[in-house]
Amino acid sequence: MKYRTLKMSVVAVSCSLVFSVSAESTLFTNVNVFDGKKDELLKNYQVLVVDNKISKVSSEAISVQDATVIDGKGMTLMPGLIEGHGHLQMNGTSLPDIENNRNWEELAVRSAARAKSALMSGFTTWRDAGGMGAGLKKTIDSGELVGPRIYPSGAFIGPTGSHADFRNFTTPNETLYPRGSAGGRLGISCTADSIGDIKACARQNYMQGATQIKLMSSGGVASSFDPWQLDAYSLEELxxxxxxxxxYGSYAMSHAYSKVSLLRNLEAGVKTLEHAFMFDKDVYRAMKKNDAYMTTNMTAFSPYLGEIEAINSNPASARKAKTAQAAFANYIDNVNKYQPKLGFQVDCVGGVAACEQQTDHSIYLSGKFFGNHYTLISMTSVNGEIVKLAGEVLDPYFEGKLGVVEEGAYADLILVDGNPLQDLTVIGANEKWFDAPKRDGIETMKIIMKDGVIYKNTL
Ligand SMILES: [Zn+2]
Incomplete structure (x- = not known):
């Protein structure tokens, strides 16, 4: 969007730091900083943004020539939020609805609306967990559309009858990819039943701009043909x-529910477990050994789960959701006990309003289950580490860290009116899900900056 040449000299003069900059710069004064990691705010700090990076974080006054100065009025400056597992192009009401009733045009246009809504809700980075390639990402990066940085996964990879199989019961099983499903033709899913097919799907995704690949290695709830207990891929296939x-210097993320599937994925070298509802001590040990992460959609534990259209519109899914919730009863206790490296995810399938409601409710649930600090680091520094698993070669945003307020990190920042460590409603948390009123942004989120550019300022 904007690459400016930068020359900067720094002179320390007694207690104040004097910067002379020839690039665009913004100085936040009078802010308390949540840095993405610590369980306390850095009180009364100043943060200097030069071009698209954070240049200085200081408790001392920073004096800069030609900077735009923003008086933060004692509010909290924190990293932009990161969605660890979302689906911008999965924006029909359910998987069968996407397969049967939507064409590429509607899915693409709606994904642009979803991307804008995400950024205006404070999400400056988005790991897309499957269902689209790099087209939207490139359009946002070029400045033609407004949205977060995107790490796309391309098409979901899974075998016939798995969570990645979007066909109808009557769709003919043609020989190979795309096997006659709209999901296959649109690059949403890639059906692979052999090692050769799995490799072909993975390579196709990387060729199309994926930064990581997404495997459907166990059954799911929102799909039709697969019991959630299904272990869909063998060790050799994973x-x-x-x-x-x-x-490619990259990694695989894998949708996995059962303990067998979780352990098998880790043994195969998968780096992020998605959902991971049967997380326990053994899974934790294997995660530690493999330096692996997991992300979990908290709405799976919501009392309102049965009301979600992606599930209640499909009788098979509604039945599965009941047995799944019962089987996952130990998850929350186990996470609190072992404290794995947990990334935040919403995993919304739907349009803008539905996904805003689901996001706000997910933040609320995470805070309720795990506390505000664990929730906040999962939405910032932990997800920032997760997206960087894409590796130096494929990482489109390789020049700086994401999810932290640190010198040298990308200037993806939000200024919120309140202390999120004490109150998650300042970033949108809402106890209500489907009953929550439609919203237009988040009132307490006063400034949203991505890549050094301010997209919202209601200060
Ligand atoms: Zn998902």
């Missing part, structure tokens, strides 16, 4: 996917 990912 290893084949990881081998391709590693050849």
């Amino acid at each position: 290893q084949a996917a990881v081998e391709v990912a590693n050849a």
